[in-house]
Amino acid sequence: MENKRSQSPSRKASHSPGRGSRSPGRTVATPDRFIPSRMNPDAINVSHAKIVGDLTEKNDDNLSPNTKASREQMAANLAAAQGMNLDGKIILHYEDKPTSKQGSCSAQMLYQSSATTKVKKTHVERHIPTSAERVLDAPELMDDFYLNLIDWSSNNHLAIALGGVLYLWNATSGDIQQLFEMDHESSFISSVAWIPDGKYLAVGTSDNEVQLWDVAASKCLRRLKTHNQRVGSLAWNKHILSSGDRYGEIQHHDVRAPDHLMASVKNHSQEICGLKWSPSGNMLASGGNDNTLCIWPGYNAGGAGFSATPLHTITEHTAAVKVGTATSASHPHYTGHEHEKS
Numbered sequence: 001m002e003n004k005r006s007q008s009p010s011r012k013a014s015h016s017p018g019r020g021s022r023s024p025g026r027t028v029a030t031p032d033r034f035i036p037s038r039m040n041p042d043a044i045n046v047s048h049a050k051i052v053g054d055l056t057e058k059n060d061d062n063l064s065p066n067t068k069a070s071r072e073q074m075a076a077n078l079a080a081a082q083g084m085n086l087d088g089k090i091i092l093h094y095e096d097k098p099t100s101k102q103g104s105c106s107a108q109m110l111y112q113s114s115a116t117t118k119v120k121k122t123h124v125e126r127h128i129p130t131s132a133e134r135v136l137d138a139p140e141l142m143d144d145f146y147l148n149l150i151d152w153s154s155n156n157h158l159a160i161a162l163g164g165v166l167y168l169w170n171a172t173s174g175d176i177q178q179l180f181e182m183d184h185e186s187s188f189i190s191s192v193a194w195i196p197d198g199k200y201l202a203v204g205t206s207d208n209e210v211q212l213w214d215v216a217a218s219k220c221l222r223r224l225k226t227h228n229q230r231v232g233s234l235a236w237n238k239h240i241l242s243s244g245d246r247y248g249e250i251q252h253h254d255v256r257a258p259d260h261l262m263a264s265v266k267n268h269s270q271e272i273c274g275l276k277w278s279p280s281g282n283m284l285a286s287g288g289n290d291n292t293l294c295i296w297p298g299y300n301a302g303g304a305g306f307s308a309t310p311l312h313t314i315t316e317h318t319a320a321v322k323v324g325t326a327t328s329a330s331h332p333h334y335t336g337h338e339h340e341k342s
Helices: 042-054 066-081 107-116
Strands: 150-152 159-162 165-168 177-183 189-194 199-203 209-213 221-223 232-235 240-245 249-254 259-265 270-275 283-288 293-297 312-313 321-325 333-337
Touching: 150 189, 159 189, 165 189, 199 232, 199 240, 209 240, 232 283, 240 270, 249 270
Parallel strands: 189 232, 232 270, 270 321
Antiparallel strands: 150 159, 159 165, 165 177, 189 199, 199 209, 209 221, 232 240, 240 249, 249 259, 270 283, 283 293, 283 321, 293 312, 321 333
């Protein structure tokens, strides 16, 4: 007798609840529907076609008229409920192009406006007065092109040499002060120059000397006697005073030191008519009665001091050359000659 196993009719194969069956209180995660990126309009159009494309198919000959009509109605209802239109536009489209708000801008707009906007330059006419604001009496002002007899200070004081007498005019208050008078009747003042801070005044004389004056104390501090001719030009560069004489020689003085003469250079064959340091103090311009303009290098503290040879020598002038300070740092000097004097 064979011993065969038989399955009981009431016994059924069972599976583990965790594998095939769903637990009553457990929610199985299902993949969500695909949401296209809204940064790509083509993807949105594809999504729109997937939703309503089958319902709006009108060229399918296999569908009955009732089915077509039913699907068209369903598509219309779905479009109305979801804010869609069946004319090929994207989902939630604007009926008209939205207008940009006034005052709003983007980086692209800023770039385009800055690249295309041109600033219109307005021409401002410069007004040049035809009459003097103030007229000062200046008797005995020497008519000599080679001398430098007036100079403004940074304190708005004007130094004026009238023969052998030096006057100071305060442009703010209008006060006039006589600083000093030359000892000899035949002597006269040939040049004046204020130090940049306006405290001290350098005075060149026909007696071949340079005087340093404390204006506030009305006192002569020093007398520099190293020239052999009258001193007609003076120029300051901080504590260094440069002086030019009738012989064509330029001297550099350190007014702080007892032995003040630093260097003496000569490249002009006649009298020095003008001296001016550049605003940076790196170059000195000298003009002479020999119709020559020279550009000199500044003091080289780590080298040979003052150079005896100018950087440039300009000989195109046809008369004696004066020099002055210009406003542009790239063109530190302007020149004028004797034919231009009024």
